[in-house]
Amino acid sequence: MMKPLQLISPNTKIPFLTYRMIAFVVSGVLMATSIVLALVFGLNYGIDFRGGTLIEIQDKTGPADIGKIRDKLSNLGLGDVQIQEFGGPRDVLIRISQQPGGDEVQQQVITRVKEVIGDTVVYRRVEVVGPKVSAELITSGITAVIAAIFAVLIYIWFRFEWQFSIGAVSALVHDVVITIGMFSALQLEFNLSIIAAILTIVGYSLNDTVVVFDRVREELRRYKTMELSALLNLAINRTLSRTIMTSVTTLLALLSLYIFGGEVIRGFTFAMIWGVVIGTYSSIFIASPILLLLKVKRDWSRTGASPANNSAS
Amino acid sequence: MLHFANWKIATVLAVSLAGLLFAMPNMFSSEMRARFPSLLPNQAVNLGLDLRGGSHLLLEVETGVVIKERLEAVIDDVRSNLREQRIRYTGLRADKQAVMVRITDPERLDEAIALLEDLAAPVTNGVLGSVATVDLVIEVLDENLISIALTESAIEQRILSAVDQSIEIVRRRIDELGTTEPTIQRQGSERILIQVPGFDDPARLKTLLGQTAKMSFRLVDVTARTEAPPAGTDVIYDESNPPRAYVLRRRVVVSGENLVDAQPGFEQQTNEPIVTFRFDATGARRFGQVTQENVGRPFAIVLDNKVISAPVIREAILGGTGQISGGFSVEEANDLAILLRAGALPAPLIILEERTVGPGLGADSIAAGEMAAIIGLLIVIGFMIVSYGLFGVFSDIALMINIGLILGILSLLQATLTLPGIAGIVLTIGMAVDANVLIYERIREEVRQGKSPISAIEAGYKRALGTILDANITTFIAAVILFQMGSGPVRGFAVTLAIGIVTSVFTAFTVTRLMVSVWIRRRRPGAVPL
Numbered sequence: 001m002m003k004p005l006q007l008i009s010p011n012t013k014i015p016f017l018t019y020r021m022i023a024f025v026v027s028g029v030l031m032a033t034s035i036v037l038a039l040v041f042g043l044n045y046g047i048d049f050r051g052g053t054l055i056e057i058q059d060k061t062g063p064a065d066i067g068k069i070r071d072k073l074s075n076l077g078l079g080d081v082q083i084q085e086f087g088g089p090r091d092v093l094i095r096i097s098q099q100p101g102g103d104e105v106q107q108q109v110i111t112r113v114k115e116v117i118g119d120t121v122v123y124r125r126v127e128v129v130g131p132k133v134s135a136e137l138i139t140s141g142i143t144a145v146i147a148a149i150f151a152v153l154i155y156i157w158f159r160f161e162w163q164f165s166i167g168a169v170s171a172l173v174h175d176v177v178i179t180i181g182m183f184s185a186l187q188l189e190f191n192l193s194i195i196a197a198i199l200t201i202v203g204y205s206l207n208d209t210v211v212v213f214d215r216v217r218e219e220l221r222r223y224k225t226m227e228l229s230a231l232l233n234l235a236i237n238r239t240l241s242r243t244i245m246t247s248v249t250t251l252l253a254l255l256s257l258y259i260f261g262g263e264v265i266r267g268f269t270f271a272m273i274w275g276v277v278i279g280t281y282s283s284i285f286i287a288s289p290i291l292l293l294l295k296v297k298r299d300w301s302r303t304g305a306s307p308a309n310n311s312a313s
Numbered sequence: 314m315l316h317f318a319n320w321k322i323a324t325v326l327a328v329s330l331a332g333l334l335f336a337m338p339n340m341f342s343s344e345m346r347a348r349f350p351s352l353l354p355n356q357a358v359n360l361g362l363d364l365r366g367g368s369h370l371l372l373e374v375e376t377g378v379v380i381k382e383r384l385e386a387v388i389d390d391v392r393s394n395l396r397e398q399r400i401r402y403t404g405l406r407a408d409k410q411a412v413m414v415r416i417t418d419p420e421r422l423d424e425a426i427a428l429l430e431d432l433a434a435p436v437t438n439g440v441l442g443s444v445a446t447v448d449l450v451i452e453v454l455d456e457n458l459i460s461i462a463l464t465e466s467a468i469e470q471r472i473l474s475a476v477d478q479s480i481e482i483v484r485r486r487i488d489e490l491g492t493t494e495p496t497i498q499r500q501g502s503e504r505i506l507i508q509v510p511g512f513d514d515p516a517r518l519k520t521l522l523g524q525t526a527k528m529s530f531r532l533v534d535v536t537a538r539t540e541a542p543p544a545g546t547d548v549i550y551d552e553s554n555p556p557r558a559y560v561l562r563r564r565v566v567v568s569g570e571n572l573v574d575a576q577p578g579f580e581q582q583t584n585e586p587i588v589t590f591r592f593d594a595t596g597a598r599r600f601g602q603v604t605q606e607n608v609g610r611p612f613a614i615v616l617d618n619k620v621i622s623a624p625v626i627r628e629a630i631l632g633g634t635g636q637i638s639g640g641f642s643v644e645e646a647n648d649l650a651i652l653l654r655a656g657a658l659p660a661p662l663i664i665l666e667e668r669t670v671g672p673g674l675g676a677d678s679i680a681a682g683e684m685a686a687i688i689g690l691l692i693v694i695g696f697m698i699v700s701y702g703l704f705g706v707f708s709d710i711a712l713m714i715n716i717g718l719i720l721g722i723l724s725l726l727q728a729t730l731t732l733p734g735i736a737g738i739v740l741t742i743g744m745a746v747d748a749n750v751l752i753y754e755r756i757r758e759e760v761r762q763g764k765s766p767i768s769a770i771e772a773g774y775k776r777a778l779g780t781i782l783d784a785n786i787t788t789f790i791a792a793v794i795l796f797q798m799g800s801g802p803v804r805g806f807a808v809t810l811a812i813g814i815v816t817s818v819f820t821a822f823t824v825t826r827l828m829v830s831v832w833i834r835r836r837r838p839g840a841v842p843l
Contacts (some may be wrong), residue, residue: 004702004843010761056674103373103663107519124674126515128667133371137800144798151790159783193733196795196803200740200810203791207744207784211751214780242754245700246747249693253743256689257736262681264363264674265736272740 007248008241016236016284017229017292023285027174034181043184046191047127049141051098051134053109056086056125057117063089064121072116078109087263091124103130141195145176148202160213161297167290168209171282175205178278179271193268201275204250208243209283215239216291224298232288247280315771315830325827328819329714335721358723361731361805364679366672367510368518371665374479374503376472378660380410380463383471387412387449387461390432400425404458411462422457429461436467472503475659480505483662485655486521504665515669517648525617525661526652528569530600533611533623534560549613551620559620561613566603571596575653577646580638586646587638590653597633605629614639616649682735689739690716697746701753703842707828708749708821715745715813715820722812731805741813747784748821752777757843766841767833774826781822789814 047054057064066083069092073081079097086093094113099105106128114123129137149172157165176198183190215235223231251273258269317325338346338357349355362369384407391414395402401417402425416425433447448467452460463471480497483505487495496508509518534546537560542548545563550556575590592600604612604626613623614637621639641649694712697705719738723730756773764772789811796807832838 004705005699006757007700010757058673103665107664107667111516122671122673123669124671126667126669128664130663130665132373133666140798144794147798148791148794151794152787155787155790192799192803193806196733196799196806199791199795200806203788203810204744206787206791207747210784210787211780214783218776238758239754241757242747242750245750245754246744249696249746249750250740250743252692252696253689253739256692257685257739259685260681260688261685261736261739262678262732264678265732268733268736272736 006241007244010241012237012240013233014237014240015233017233017289020285020289020292023289027178027282027286030181031174031177034177034184037181037184041184041187043180043190044187046189047095047098047129047134048192049134049138049190051106051129051131053094053096053106053113054125054127055094055096055110055113055123057092057094057121058124059090059092059121061120064092066092069094069117073113076112076116078112091263092121098131098134103132106130137192141192144195145198145202148199149173149176152202152206156210156213160217163291163294163296164213164216166294167287168206168213170290171209171279171287172202172205174282174286175201175275175278179274182274183271188270189267191267193265194271197268197271197275200272201279204272204276205279205282208246208279209287211242212236212239212283212288213291216288216296220296220298228296228298229292232292236284236288243280243284247276250276315767315774315826315833317827317830322827325823329718329824332714332718332721332816335725336717336719338724339720354724356724356727358720358730359727360675360679361729361734361802362508362510362668362675363670363732363802364675364682364730364735365510366670366675367508368512368515369666369668370507370515370518370522371500371667372483372505372507372522372662373665374472374476374505374659375661375663376475376503379471379475380468381407383448383463384410384412387432391429391461394428394432395425398424398428400428408460410468411460414459414461416457416459419457422453426451426453426459429459432461436464436470476503476505478659479662482656482658483507483522486651487518489651489655490518490521505662511672515667517644519664519667521648521651522662523664524652525658526569526655527617527657528572528653529565529615530567531561531563531565531613531615532603532607533613534562535610549615549618549620551623557620559613559623561615561620566612567592567596567600569653569657571599572653575650577643577650578636580636585638586641586643587636588641588646588650588653589634589636592633592635594633597631600633600635601629601631605631678732679735682732682739686735686739686742689742693742693746697749701749701843703832704749704753704756704825704829707825707832708746708753710828711749711820711824712742712745714824715816716742718816718820719809719812722816723809728808728812729805730809731802733802733806734809737806737809737813741810741817744788745813745817745821748777748781748818749825751780751784752822752825753843756841760841760843766838769841770829770833774822778822781818785814785818 066085070083073083073094078099082095084093085091096109099109110126110128149169152172153165153169156168179198179201183194212235215238216232219231219235254269254273254276258266258273261269335354338355343357346355346357388405388407391405391412400421403415403417405414406412416422429451433449436446436448446464446466448464450462450464452462454460476499480499484497487497487507487509492509492512494510498506500506512518534543537543537546539548539558539560542560546560547563548558549561550558571592573591573593575588578587578589579585580587608626608628611623611625613620615621622637694709697708699705701708716738719741752773755777756769759769759772760766792807792811792814796804796811799807
């Protein structure tokens with residue numbers, strides 16, 4: 001059998017913790033920029049959060065004439081109408097802003113659009129979200145992300161120590177803020193599935209952080225006197241091979257989804273790909289240095305942790 | 314770690330095989346599945362509306378109307394009761410959830426209160442059990458001002474039964490469309506969620522649900538002028554352009570509740586689409602009596618406060634049957650018959666959310682999702698073999714069993730697979746091997762520390778377990794929250810993600826360990842091929 005490939009040499013000793021100030025500055029700037037972007041330019045909310053109508057059509061005859069569709073719709077006086085090609089030249093996505101007048105009037109939009117566009121197209125998807133539901137979706141989306149982060153805070157605190165909890169949650173907040181900032185900078189559509197993607201990023205980033213932390217705890221038990229920054233470096237380097245391998249397999253699967261999975265979930269997949277990259281970065285450069293900053297306790301001899309690790313010391 | 318008792322081996326094999334067995338129906342078309350012997354599982358994954366196409370509507374019952382109607386009825390009763398007893402009053406009006414009236418005969422106040430107390434209707438509230446309560450509370454505020462308020466439990470009860478009744482009527486109307494497997498369920502206290510798979514023309518659905526379909530037969534007051542309608546009449550318009558006004562007596566001769574059947578048909582002479590209907594005994598008697606007394610005068614058929622037709626009574630209609638011709642198209646006649654048969658909604662429904670996916674897009678999404686899953690799987694499989702050789706093959710076999718288990722559990726639970734759900738499976742493909750990566754990297758470390766192959770493998774599995782559990786439990790927490798908070802497609806994603814986490818821990822940890830243990834027993838390796 002051929003010799004298996006090793007992406008990371010077992011002797012790798014990258015002094016990650018030495019770069020922590022650079023990482024903090026870069027991340028701090030990115031987070032600040034993200035917040036400013038989100039406040040100034042806002043997010044390009046999809047109809048889930050903004051309310052309104054989304055219509056995906058496919059021209060039966062050939063490439064769709066977006067200019068013509070725009071002309072037809074502009075006469076209707078429906079407010080903000082966005083028209084874009086969606087996946088292929090025959091497919092067009094129309095997004096129409098919420099109409100003033102409450103839930104009752106939203107339904108008229110489709111009838112009027114269908115009147116002017118006619119039967120030469122197939123209506124592949126029609127979504128109408130009224131003001132009541134969109135307001136609720138905003139609340140439940142924000143609650144979900146906060147609840148997830150809070151639940152994790154509790155779990156890590158319970159399984160490790162409070163410093164680990166703060167480290168992991170800081171990394172999560174970092175990932176979420178920068179992801180939102182990127183959506184604001186690129187003005188990508190921010191909808192319900194992006195919230196799902198953010199929660200998945202939370203899960204993934206955490207997964208990655210926990211693996212490093214587990215190793216940190218193990219090394220803390222083994223080397224009771226080693227300097228903390230050296231010990232953190234050791235733990236990160238020893239899990240680096242795994243970190244890279246898992247990121248690569250996950251990215252490969254997600255890339256396949258991005259390329260072949262169709263236009264409907266492209267935004268969702270894009271957010272997750274971004275999340276894997278940023279999550280991997282944050283568990284190494286944010287979560288672990290925070291442990292150093294907060295000075296984790298060194299005497300682990302009396303703490304009952306997972307049995308698998310106890311036997312190692 | 315590497316020793317497996319026989320019963321453990323049997324359990325691991327049984328679980329894997331059961332998963333594959335339950336996943337198997339997904340390989341066959343529904344026609345072939347129908348011919349499966351009854352012992353075999355024959356349920357395929359339940360596809361969400363975004364994959365099979367269909368309409369999703371979230372409706373809200375306008376419950377305010379129900380309360381308003383009850384208050385109006387109370388006002389009518391107060392008026393007629395006080396008048397009957399010749400008790401003078403003033404300022405009779407509805408105010409929020411109460412009716413206010415001022416009695417101008419102070420000495421007859423007690424008499425009036427006694428009279429009004431009789432108006433209260435009993436509340437049948439399951440929560441309160443046998444405690445008998447009534448729906449109105451009468452209070453004297455000041456200077457003979459009486460408030461007749463609806464109690465909270467009465468309001469709750471009315472809303473509850475209005476929503477229940479609405480669900481029932483909605484179900485009857487949708488059943489008439491002849492679609493397969495519509496889902497109609499209550500959501501929250503005042504909402505109804507409707508999912509109709511394979512139905513990509515929600516316009517008709519919305520027409521059917523957008524009408525309360527309250528029908529009444531009323532006499533037309535031909536002597537009155539529309540500018541000055543006399544007391545006890547309403548001005549109601551028809552749908553012609555410009556609308557024509559009719560002055561109708563407020564008293565309803567027969568209402569839609571007295572209808573027992575309605576069918577679309579054609580007028581024999583003109584071939585115009587019509588709706589024929591039949592009254593129950595009470596309705597037939599009343600209709601017969603009124604038409605007998607009013608031959609030569611017009612009456613109006615009113616639907617949702619619009620006159621749909623106002624024919625002149627040529628002769629007494631005694632048989633309890635009749636027909637409505639209102640210049641309908643065939644489909645309009647058909648829909649009207651459906652609405653009349655299904656009955657009136659207690660309150661109007663508002664559409665809060667609509668999501669419709671055509672069958673074309675659904676099929677494209679399935680194809681794209683399958684393609685992405687297969688390619689993702691092949692790439693990951695190849696990558697694992699390149700990275701870990703024989704052990705990579707072990708984890709690849711485990712990965713396939715994992716996908717089989719996910720599909721099997723989805724089919725068994727009849728959970729809904731959505732497009733984000735497929736994304737969840739693809740993500741699981743990428744993340745499932747994480748456990749193996751953790752283990753294998755650990756084994757490599759142990760080997761480098763000079764351990765013998767068997768004890769290195771043993772230690773690798775043992776030490777990675779804690780990390781694997783911690784890492785997966787945290788992701789699982791995120792999935793559970795996603796399920797709790799999410800709706801529709803997002804929920805589908807949470808379901809596959811959560812199932813994938815559980816199955817991947819089993820396959821990546823236990824199944825590969827079993828394979829490794831068998832391999833060690835057979836080959837007695839001198840070195841770990843990692």
